[in-house]
Amino acid sequence: MPDSLRFTEAVRFRRPPGERPSPDPLSMDKLKIEGGVPLRGEVPVAGAKNAALPILAAALLTDGELQVANVPQLADIATMAKLLRGMGVRVERSGTDVVVRADAVTSTEAPYELVKTMRASVLVLGPLVARFGRARVSLPGGCAIGARPVDQHIKGLELLGATIRIDHGYMVAEAPRLKGTRIVTDMVTVTGTENLMMAACLANGETVIENAAREPEVVDLANCLTAMGARIKGAGTDRIVIEGVQRLGGARHRVMPDRIETGTFLVAAAATGAFGAADVLLRDAAPQTLDAVLDKLREAGAVLEAGANSVRVRMDKRPRAVSLRTAPYPAFPTDMQAQFMALDAIGEGVGRITETIFENRFMHVLELQRLGAHVAIEGNTAVVQGVPALSGAKVMATDLRASASLVIAGLVASGETIVDRIYHLDRGYDRVEQRLAALGGRIERVK
Numbered sequence: 001m002p003d004s005l006r007f008t009e010a011v012r013f014r015r016p017p018g019e020r021p022s023p024d025p026l027s028m029d030k031l032k033i034e035g036g037v038p039l040r041g042e043v044p045v046a047g048a049k050n051a052a053l054p055i056l057a058a059a060l061l062t063d064g065e066l067q068v069a070n071v072p073q074l075a076d077i078a079t080m081a082k083l084l085r086g087m088g089v090r091v092e093r094s095g096t097d098v099v100v101r102a103d104a105v106t107s108t109e110a111p112y113e114l115v116k117t118m119r120a121s122v123l124v125l126g127p128l129v130a131r132f133g134r135a136r137v138s139l140p141g142g143c144a145i146g147a148r149p150v151d152q153h154i155k156g157l158e159l160l161g162a163t164i165r166i167d168h169g170y171m172v173a174e175a176p177r178l179k180g181t182r183i184v185t186d187m188v189t190v191t192g193t194e195n196l197m198m199a200a201c202l203a204n205g206e207t208v209i210e211n212a213a214r215e216p217e218v219v220d221l222a223n224c225l226t227a228m229g230a231r232i233k234g235a236g237t238d239r240i241v242i243e244g245v246q247r248l249g250g251a252r253h254r255v256m257p258d259r260i261e262t263g264t265f266l267v268a269a270a271a272t273g274a275f276g277a278a279d280v281l282l283r284d285a286a287p288q289t290l291d292a293v294l295d296k297l298r299e300a301g302a303v304l305e306a307g308a309n310s311v312r313v314r315m316d317k318r319p320r321a322v323s324l325r326t327a328p329y330p331a332f333p334t335d336m337q338a339q340f341m342a343l344d345a346i347g348e349g350v351g352r353i354t355e356t357i358f359e360n361r362f363m364h365v366l367e368l369q370r371l372g373a374h375v376a377i378e379g380n381t382a383v384v385q386g387v388p389a390l391s392g393a394k395v396m397a398t399d400l401r402a403s404a405s406l407v408i409a410g411l412v413a414s415g416e417t418i419v420d421r422i423y424h425l426d427r428g429y430d431r432v433e434q435r436l437a438a439l440g441g442r443i444e445r446v447k
């Protein structure tokens with residue numbers, strides 16, 4: 001058991017140092033980037049945000065103590081902690097170790113003020129209904145990248161026996177003990193699969209989720225739930241079978257590496273190869289969870305070496321523009337689409353990037369055009385004509401992965417780029433500018 005999982009008494013009861021405050025959306029932090037330097041060196045990859053979020057919510061399923069290691073220090077994690085604490089859940093954080101205990105829950109409500117800042121808050125719905133028989137969770141509302149409704153979460157919980165009504169913008173759910181059943185989601189939904197899998201753990205009898213999401217984060221959650229005593233088969237396939245149990249207990253779990261952060265750094269390194277020999281090693285990674293991304297990087301001309309828990313990228317020429325089509329795992333992840341558009345923007349040739357998951361995930365196009373990118377949008381396809389060089393400009397982040405795309409573009413643009421509204425970036429990347437600077441990138445955070 002790695003030391004980081006060995007919780008000493010001291011860690012468990014020491015007052016956790018102040019958590020990284022979730023950045024104030026009005027904060028005017030900006031990133032100043034001077035492009036043109038090939039990235040070289042070694043950085044560690046943090047734990048996966050999209051695994052840690054459902055895992056923290058899973059603590060609601062038990063009165064036992066859930067000890068979670070390798071939790072990334074991000075704004076979204078701080079938001080989830082705030083949401084849980086608002087329900088009377090004990091959340092103690094010490095660095096990347098978090099101890100959660102829901103043995104004195106005082107509220108089963110997820111307020112609009114928090115849900116509107118982070119859609120993943122909806123992940124408390126399944127556990128609350130399953131353990132307490134009731135929940136009042138704000139509808140998330142729209143989001144920059146699309147409508148992102150939660151109708152499948154509701155449909156699945158109703159099939160499990162809950163009654164859910166919409167009241168003043170809130171989903172109000174009530175349920176006797178949930179009853180196992182067969183659920184076929186209309187489309188592949190990651191948090192929908194996670195919510196329903198968590199709820200089914202405490203249902204009476206067997207639940208089968210068909211058309212389930214196969215993302216590695218779903219598997220990581222299933223592994224944690226199993227450690228808590230759940231009986232789950234098929235996580236990682238499109239058919240998950242859950243045998244309900246009476247109760248779940250506490251457990252220890254180490255969050256998987258963040259595959260999207262890994263992919264983001266790999267693309268940044270490969271893009272800077274146009275300026276010289278880029279050579280970056282990412283430690284504590286899980287390369288087997290991002291095969292589709294590695295394949296595309298090789299197609300762009302990068303040399304990749306995947307180890308058991310590391311991945312190295314080398315590139316010493318301008319990338320070739322690549323075409324891709326986003327789709328549910330194991331196909332190319334939508335969360336890497338914007339990053340590849342920045343790579344294509346300076347690539348040789350033309351790349352056709354098709355987004356099939358979200359209906360409005362091309363907001364980075366307008367900003368990339370300000371940096372000199374030649375991109376034309378045809379329906380849900382962006383046609384990127386690579387140019388030899390981008391030129392620095394002031395640009396604005398609009399959502400998490402678009403921000404990453406603009407940082408990558410800034411690293412390869414000649415002159416100075418200022419990326420504004422980087423609170424979007426802080427939601428999913430922990431001090432990314434420090435790690436990019438450690439790799440030689442000329443990047444700093446300015447107020």
Ligand code: EPZ
Pocket residue numbers: 049050053119120146147148149150151152153154187188189190191192334335357358359400401428
């Ligand atoms: C998860 O969002 C991720 N977030 C997203 O990452 C990721 O982009 C997305 O999966 C797709 O991989 C977390 O895991 C916290 P979906 P989620 O439900 O679960 C539609 C990031 O950058 N849909 O798989 O909200 C939906 O509108 C974030 O870290 C319904 O119509 O996505 C979308 O078009 C961004 N009804 C598609 O399905 C529903 O009830 C896939 O959405 C649910 C989803």
